[in-house]
Amino acid sequence: VFQSYALYPNMNVGENISFGLEMHGVPKEEREKAIDSVADLLQIKHLLKRKPGQLSGGQRQRVAMGRALVRDPDVFLFDEPLSNLDAKLRVDMRTEIKKLHQKLGTTIVYVTHDQIEALTLSTRIAVMFGGHVQQLGTPKEIYDNPANMFVAGFMGSPSMNLFPAKVTVEGGRAVAKFALADGSNAELPFPDGSMTDHGGRDIILGIRPEAITDELGVDRSSNAVHIIKARVEVTEPAGSDTFAVAEMGGKEVTARFRADVEVKPGDVFPFAVNMDKAVAFDPKTEERLR
Structure with missing residues (x-):
């Protein structure tokens, strides 16, 4: 055809x-x-x-x-x-x-x-770039567990948020640290046992917009939801959702809020981040880190 x-x-x-x-x-x-x-x-x-x-x-x-x-x-x-x-x-x-x-x-x-x-x-999907298969898997595997930054950024609309962070290990638990727009630092702990081999390493943190939401819109089944207060730069009402953009790690990050959330540009708002859905990439090779 x-x-x-x-x-x-x-x-x-x-x-x-x-x-x-x-x-x-x-x-x-x-x-x-x-x-x-x-x-x-x-x-x-x-x-x-x-x-x-x-x-x-x-x-x-x-x-x-x-x-x-x-x-x-x-x-x-x-x-x-x-x-x-x-x-x-x-x-x-x-x-x-x-x-x-x-x-x-x-x-x-x-x-x-x-x-x-x-x-x-x-x-099944084969994602191709530059004449090479970047990843082969079911739609869910490709979406939830991208093999590299190209697949992460390409699959999904809006695409996955990708921003720089540093991994530190505290008390046997890995934490992603990055700067916010006001100059303060934010911390997001990885789920237990995850990323502990990468202490002191610079990473690119990947989180999809639906995993960054308002406090009432979070996935109640997750034990890895953490709150960050950040200034909202832009809001985009989209009917069934409201998208809010904030700066994290020097990059614009899009969050997907419920449609009736009252938020406007300039507000310092609590963003609920589900770290069960977070993935990390090597900034040099752009490959997924485990």
Whole structure:
């Protein structure tokens, strides 16, 4: 399934779908049965007599998918199939492709630059950069345990907060120390037994926005929530959430608050940080530290 649909403009939808079968010498009766079945599945029966030029982008994409489906292959190859569609249609088509995959159970190799598309559609993700696979795993593994700073910053929207800190070990427990905007220092203890081999080391601390929230929005199942008071630089109401930006370790850090939290720029506000969700990286190699 091509990014640009690659439909034959001189053929109608039915002819486009059946062209591959025709080239492989499949009898007409079988072809018509296959077209009928695929058109039913993709809900494009009413379009079979139309030419590609008479279709919307979403309809063309369905026809391109139908042309692949009708061959009943072992593996589908999808090359950024939704990138030419507008935002709402992309979300709708994403759901359709997910439903299709659940019905067919066939392997789909799906290339995309959209990390939300990758997280929502896939059962396994290979994150590639510079011609190399940076990490291979389930969406949850990639999101919660990124192998390096590229994967951490690339997967997720808003992306993971990454800021410099120093590890100290006190009483057998590792603590991340960093500066706040007012010049004071903040401390965030790592969970018990974690990072104790890295005392005295400079790190890049990675924490996702949803792991930095207001005190009432914290994950009650975690025993590693710690409060930091920091000045709010910017607030971004986003309907279901409010994003608040503060400076930590000299970098802007985004927190995800509940929508009804009353916070405004300039407020010194208690940020609740769930250190169960924190990860650390080597500043030189950018690889994950354990």
